[in-house]
C-alpha cells in the first residue's frame with residue numbers, strides 16, 4: 001500500500017496532464033478524465049498485474065476502457081508507467097500522433113481495446129472474462145485462472161442498451177473474474193444524468209446477479225477496499241459504483257469551483273480556468289507536462305514489485321508447462337495469431353444441401369479439430385445451424401467452462417461484442433451466428449471488429465427473401481449491399497476491413513469456411529441460405545472461390561453473355577443458362593462469393609473473368625446495387641427493390657422473377 005498523500009498527488013498528476021493535453025489540443029474531454037483519476041491510479045499502482053517487459057503476456061490482467069472520450073485519463077496513466085512519453089501527450093489528437101482522440105488498440109502501449117461507441121466496452125470485458133475462464137478450464141494454465149478483467153464504464157455506457165446484455169451474461173455465467181468500475185459522476189454530455197434516468201443502477205446489477213458496492217470514487221481508501229472485496233468475491237461479477245466528481249479539482253476563471261459541470265465534459269477548461277485548475281492541483285501552468293518525482297518513484301517501486309509478482313506467476317506457468325508440454329505448445333500456438341491446422345478432407349458435404357446445413361457440417365469438423373474455438377448463437381442455434389458445432393460440445397455455463405458453445409440469448413449486439421472481447425483477450429477463435437436480417441443489430445460491432453482487425457467469424461443464415469412465410473420483417477434485402485460496403489472500406493493496414501463470402505452451394509461453403517479460418521487479419525462474414533441449393537455443374541473447381549469470383553465449370557467458350565451472382569442465385573443462373581443454350585446462346589456463368597476479394601486480385605485476372613465490354617447479367621436477391629459495380633455499363637442487374645412479401649418461398653421466387661425462365665427472358669432482352 002502506498003502513502004495516500006502520494007496517491008493523491010499521482011491522481012492530481014493525471015488530472016493536470018489530462019487537462020493540459022486537452023488544453024493544448026484545443027479539443028477533447030477533460031472532466032470525466034479528472035474525475036476518474038483516483039480509480040485508475042489506484043488500479044495501476046496497486047492492483048493491475050502486467051509485465052512491463054512483456055506487454056503481450058497472455059496471463060496479464062486486462063483493463064478495458066469503455067468511454068473512449070476519457071482517452072486523456074488513460075494516456076496520462078500510461079505515461080506514468082512509461083508507455084507514452086510526455087511528447088506523445090502533447091500531441092493528443094494530432095495527425096500521425098500515437099494519441100488519437102479516442103484510444104485505439106495497441107497492446108504494446110497497454111491499450112487493450114479501441115473505444116468510442118459507448119457501451120461496447122462492457123461486452124468486450126465480458127467476452128475477455130469468458131475467454132479467460134474457457135482457457136483456464138481447457139488448459140489448466142494457472143495464470144488464466146488468476147487473471148482479472150477490469151472494465152471502466154460511465155453514465156453513457158450504462159444507459160446504452162448493450163449494458164443490459166453484458167450485465168445479464170456476466171451475472172448468468174457468474175464471471176467472478178470481472179470487476180467493473182462505474183464512474184458515476186452524474187454528468188453527461190448535454191445534461192445531468194438525473195434528467196434522463198431515475199433508475200437504481202445498483203439494484204439493477206444486483207438483480208442480474210452482480211456483487212455491487214457503492215463508494216466515493218475519489219477516495220483512495222474506499223477504492224482500495226472495494227477492489228480487494230471484489231477480488232475476494234468468488235461467485236459473482238463485481239460492480240463498483242464510484243461516485244466521482246466530474247472535473248475534480250477544476251476551477252473557473254474567477255477561482256470558483258468548476259466541478260460537477262457539463263461544460264467540462266467535452267471542451268478545454270480554457271484560459272484562466274485552466275491556469276487556476278492546474279495551480280489548484282499543485283502544478284505549474286507554465287510547465288504542466290511533468291511527472292512529479294514522488295509519483296515517478298511510486299511507479300518505479302510498483303514496477304519492481306511487479307517483477308516479483310510476474311516472476312511468481314510465470315514460475316507457476318512454467319511448472320504447468322513442464323508437466324503439460326503438449327498443451328503448453330498448443331496455447332503458444334493459439335496466442336500466436338496463426339491460423340489453426342485443419343484437415344479439410346474430413347468435411348463431407350451432402351450434395352444439394354442448404355449452405356447453412358453445409359456450414360453446420362464444417363462447424364462439426366471445426367468443433368472436433370479446433371480446440372480453442374468458441375461458437376455462439378443468439379438463441380437460433382438450430383436455425384442458423386451453429387448447432388453443428390454445439391452437437392460436438394456443450395454450452396458454457398456458470399461454474400463449468402469446459403464447453404465451447406456460448407448461448408448468448410436473444411442479444412445480437414451483445415453476442416457480437418462478447419465475441420470481440422474473446423478475440424481481444426486472445427487465445428480463442430470466436431464465431432457467432434444469427435439470421436442475416438438481424439445483422440442490422442450487429443453492425444456497430446462489425447465495424448469495431450473491422451477497425452481493430454479482429455478475426456471474428458460472423459455467421460449469417462436465412463440470407464434472402466426465401467424466409468418468405470415470415471414476411472418482410474425477416475427478409476434481408478439491403479443487408480448484403482450494406483455488409484459489402486465494409487469490404488470496400490480499408491483498415492489501417494490498407495486491407496479490406498472485412499471479408500464477406502456468400503457461397504453458391506455446399507462445396508463452395510467448405511472453401512468459404514476455409515478462407516474464413518485462414519483469414520486471421522480481419523473479421524469474416526459468412527452468408528448462408530436457408531433453402532437447399534442445386535450443386536454447381538460437375539467438375540467445378542471450387543478452390544477458385546479463393547479469388548473472390550471465378551468462371552464456373554461448364555461455361556461456354558466464345559460466350560455471348562456473362563451471368564454472375566453469389567449464393568443460391570448462381571444455381572438459378574445455371575437453370576437460365578440451360579434454357580439460353582437451347583436457343584443457341586453461349587453463356588459464361590461466374591460465381592462471386594466475394595466482390596471485395598475479387599477486386600483485390602491482379603487486374604489481368606479480374607479482366608479474364610469479367611472482361612470489360614462483354615454483355616453481363618447479374619442476379620441478386622438483394623438490392624441491385626449489390627452487383628451493379630461488377631456489371632457496370634455492360635448490362636443489367638435483376639435484384640429486389642422492395643422489402644419483400646409474406647408467402648412460401650417458391651411462390652416468391654416465381655412472383656419476384658428468381659427462376660431460370662426469368663433469367664432466360666431478361667438475358668434475351670439484354671441481347672436483343
Ligand SMILES: Cc1ncc(C[n+]2csc(CCOP(=O)(O)OP(=O)(O)O)c2C)c(N)n1
Pocket residue numbers: 029031032033067069116117118119154155156157160185187188189190246265
Ligand atoms: C454510442 C455512442 N453514442 C454517443 C456518443 C457521444 N458521447 C460521447 S460521451 C457522451 C456522454 C457520456 O457521458 P458519460 O459517459 O457520463 O461521460 P462523462 O460526461 O461523465 O465524461 C456522449 C453522448 C458516443 N461516444 N457513443
Ligand SMILES: [Mg+2]
Pocket residue numbers: 032154155156183184185186187188
Ligand atoms: Mg458521467
